[in-house]
Amino acid sequence: MRGFLRSYxxxxxxxxxxxxxxxxxxxGRPKPAPAPVERAATxxxxxxxxLTERKRPNWLLAAAAALVVLSSAAAIGLxxxxxxxxxxxxxxxxxxxxxxxxxxxxxxxxxxxxxxFSVVVDGGEPSEFTLQQDDQRSFExxxxxxxxxxxxxxxxxxxxxxxxxxxxxxxxxxxxxxxPEAYREDRSAQPTD
Numbered sequence: 001m002r003g004f005l006r007s008y009x010x011x012x013x014x015x016x017x018x019x020x021x022x023x024x025x026x027x028g029r030p031k032p033a034p035a036p037v038e039r040a041a042t043x044x045x046x047x048x049x050x051l052t053e054r055k056r057p058n059w060l061l062a063a064a065a066a067l068v069v070l071s072s073a074a075a076i077g078l079x080x081x082x083x084x085x086x087x088x089x090x091x092x093x094x095x096x097x098x099x100x101x102x103x104x105x106x107x108x109x110x111x112x113x114x115x116x117f118s119v120v121v122d123g124g125e126p127s128e129f130t131l132q133q134d135d136q137r138s139f140e141x142x143x144x145x146x147x148x149x150x151x152x153x154x155x156x157x158x159x160x161x162x163x164x165x166x167x168x169x170x171x172x173x174x175x176x177x178x179x180p181e182a183y184r185e186d187r188s189a190q191p192t193d
Contacts, residue, residue, distance in 0.1 A: 001059055005066050012074050023066060105180045107145045108138040108158035115154045120146040131155070142180075149174040159183050 002020050009016035109117065111131035118126045121141040131137065138158075139145050149155065152168015162183030168174035 001062055001066075004063065008066070008070055012070055014070065014073060019066070019070065022069070023062070026065075027062060102142065103160075103180045103184075105141045105143070105145050105178055105182065106138065106158075106160055107140075107147060107178055108136065109147070110134070110136045110156040110158075111154060112156065113154040116150045118148045120144075144177050144179055146177045147174070148176075 002023065005019050005023055006016040009019040107119070109119075109131065111133060114130065114132050116128070116130045117137075118128045119137075119139055120126045121139055122143050122145075127139075129137065147157070149168065150173055151170055152172060152174035153166055153170035155167060157164040157167045159178050160180070160183050164183075167176070
C-alpha cells in the first residue's frame, strides 16, 4: 500500500513522504506479529483464537481512502487557483500614433581660409556670401540643401551632425546636395561627389 501511495503521489506532483506519513498516522506502522498466546486453563479454545488472531487492515478501503485524499488535494489545488472575484481582463489599447515629424536637413560651414559660397535651401533663392578664416554659417531645410563653393579643401562641413573635415579639392569648385537622410544611420543614403 505504501508503494502504491508513493507512486500515485509522485504522479500527482505531491510530496510522497507526507502522503505515506498521513497513511501511517491513520493506520499505524506495521507491527511484528505478536508472540503466540499460550492457553490458560481458564480460557476456552475459541477465546484463545480470538485473542491471538491478528486483524488485517482492509486494503481496498485504505486504497479508496488514499485515492479520495489525493483527489481532494488535487481538486483543492486546481480550484484554489481560481477565484470568482477575478476582475475582467483589461482591454488592450493602442496608444495614439503621434504624427512623425520629418527630420530636417542641417548644414554648418566653417571656413579655414577665405571662400565664396552659394547655398540653396529647399530649391529657394540662392544665398551667396564669402566666409573669412574661422567664420561660420549654418542652414536648415526640409528637403535639400545645395552647397557650392568657388573651391574646396578650405572649409569644414557639418551635415546632419556629421563632420566632414575637409570638403572637396582646393584645385576644383565644390558642389554637393544634402538631404535629411545624408550621413545618418542609413549609410546607403550618402551623397556622392
